[in-house]
Amino acid sequence: MSWQPVIGLEIHIHLKTRTKMFCRCELAYGLDANTRTCPICLGHPGTLPVPNARAIEWTIKLGLALGCEIADRAIFHRKNYFYPDLPKGYQISQYDEPLCRHGRLLVPGPEVDAEVGIVRAHLEEDAAKNVHVGGAAGRIHGAGRTLVDFNRGGTPLVEIVTRPDLHSADEARRFLQLLRQTVVELGISDAEMEKGSLRFDVNVSVRPAGSDELRTRTELKNMNSFAFAARGIQREVDRQIGIYEAGGEVEQETLHFDPDHELAPPLRSKEEAQDYRYFPEPDLVPLAPPRQLVERLRKEIPEPPGARIRRFESQYGLRFYDAEVLNGSVALAELYERVVSAGVDAKAASNVLMNEFARTGVEPGAVDAVELAKVIEARARIPRDRFNEALAGSGDPGFDAERYLGDGLVVETSELEPLVERVLAANEKEVAAYRAGKRGLLGFFVGQVMRETGGNADARVVNELLRTKLDA
């Protein structure tokens, strides 16, 4: 029997506002603990939360970018649970009246596109950061204890819940990459997993291909990169298929991913049903996003990265994978489009940008596309080394392609001849082998000659010269 994976995601993204969600403490990362806290984010009695207008705007903006309906009226709820990272004993979140719902994100793929439904995108506050030290398992001696830093407590957090519309580990990875790119390009989040400003959980189940049933799902937590997530999902899919094929049943459980061992060992089976006792937050009045605001924000939404990939394929005749790589950042995509509009062939531009240019590590946003276009156009005329040097310098201020394109750098054909002869004389064995039919050795000779010239020769001329001599 063949099986289809059914994957849904729940993603949390920190908004990079200047201040927290419900107080005006400055948001800061990496400062000493508890240096950006106040009575509101410490949950002192008698304080009142005041929502951050920018966080609300940005959540609406993200909702629009995800094709969501923006609610005429949204409210905040209290989600009650007891833990030291939550000084009030509840998190202010949204429940059945979120800001955004019913969206979709196009995830282009090599063969088929996925259209991933967005159930909701809502706004909430993040919890504080707990540091567990000591105890039996800890590295620090002494009694086990938990240290709490409330600097992160109250950071605006958007939660995005997808429908289980993803059907492979690769598709899930692509979705996450596009979503991350979307929020980065909207300018509302750094979405960096290392800093914890992007976190996600994955729900996984499988079903017989062709059916539309939803079987028991497991939840994967603690994913620390998209690549690990893809591997974790694949492993979990295989595990579930194995269970069903052996006649067993998958149990609902939460699996914590361990990147060191790449295992997803069961943590707790049959978790106690959560009971958050949601109720409307009485300290906050409802939100009613004004229509003009929503329309203004709608106009500010840039072309979504998924749509841009599609456009690159059709407009420039690129393969899916090339279009995907070129759209890895908006800066690279823009540079590509400018280089092509400066007259460079679409395929050539894509090859150079994805290979030689990418290897230089030059920041695409710093490059003058017209100058870079000149370099790419000259790639067949100038020596390899020069070409790479030019690419490496293309991000420097005032970069001038002409400096690299001068004729004087290429060793003249008349000077090449003796060099070629010297190389052939020094490699008699290889010459004999070539003449006996090992044509692949031509590249070896070209390399030798290029080395003699310090790379300053036209490879095509060297090629021709060598052929003439060898085939004579």
Added chain:
Amino acid sequence: MGPVAFSETFERIWTMAISREEVRHVARLARLELSEDELARFGGQLDAILEAVGKVGELDLSGVEPTAHPLDLVNVWSDDEPRGSLSVAEVLANAPDSEDTFFRVPPA
């Protein structure tokens, strides 16, 4: 969405006396350790509260929108401008225990 809305829980329990198990459950969620005597005593008090609130259920509210807030206001928010935080000394002044500039609590 797994969790049950408070209002649903509420509707279920206001129509009958709260059971000892429910009191125990709620106490555990709040990390309160209650003796059998206390379970009975608080159960009775919660019953009285639920009964009082349950009066609302006697009214015909079919045409009434749920009230999210007693004030007839929407969109109360503030600009995203920092206004300063407390000093660490002030922050930790009421903490029963601290370490460096952290609050210290029993292992979670």
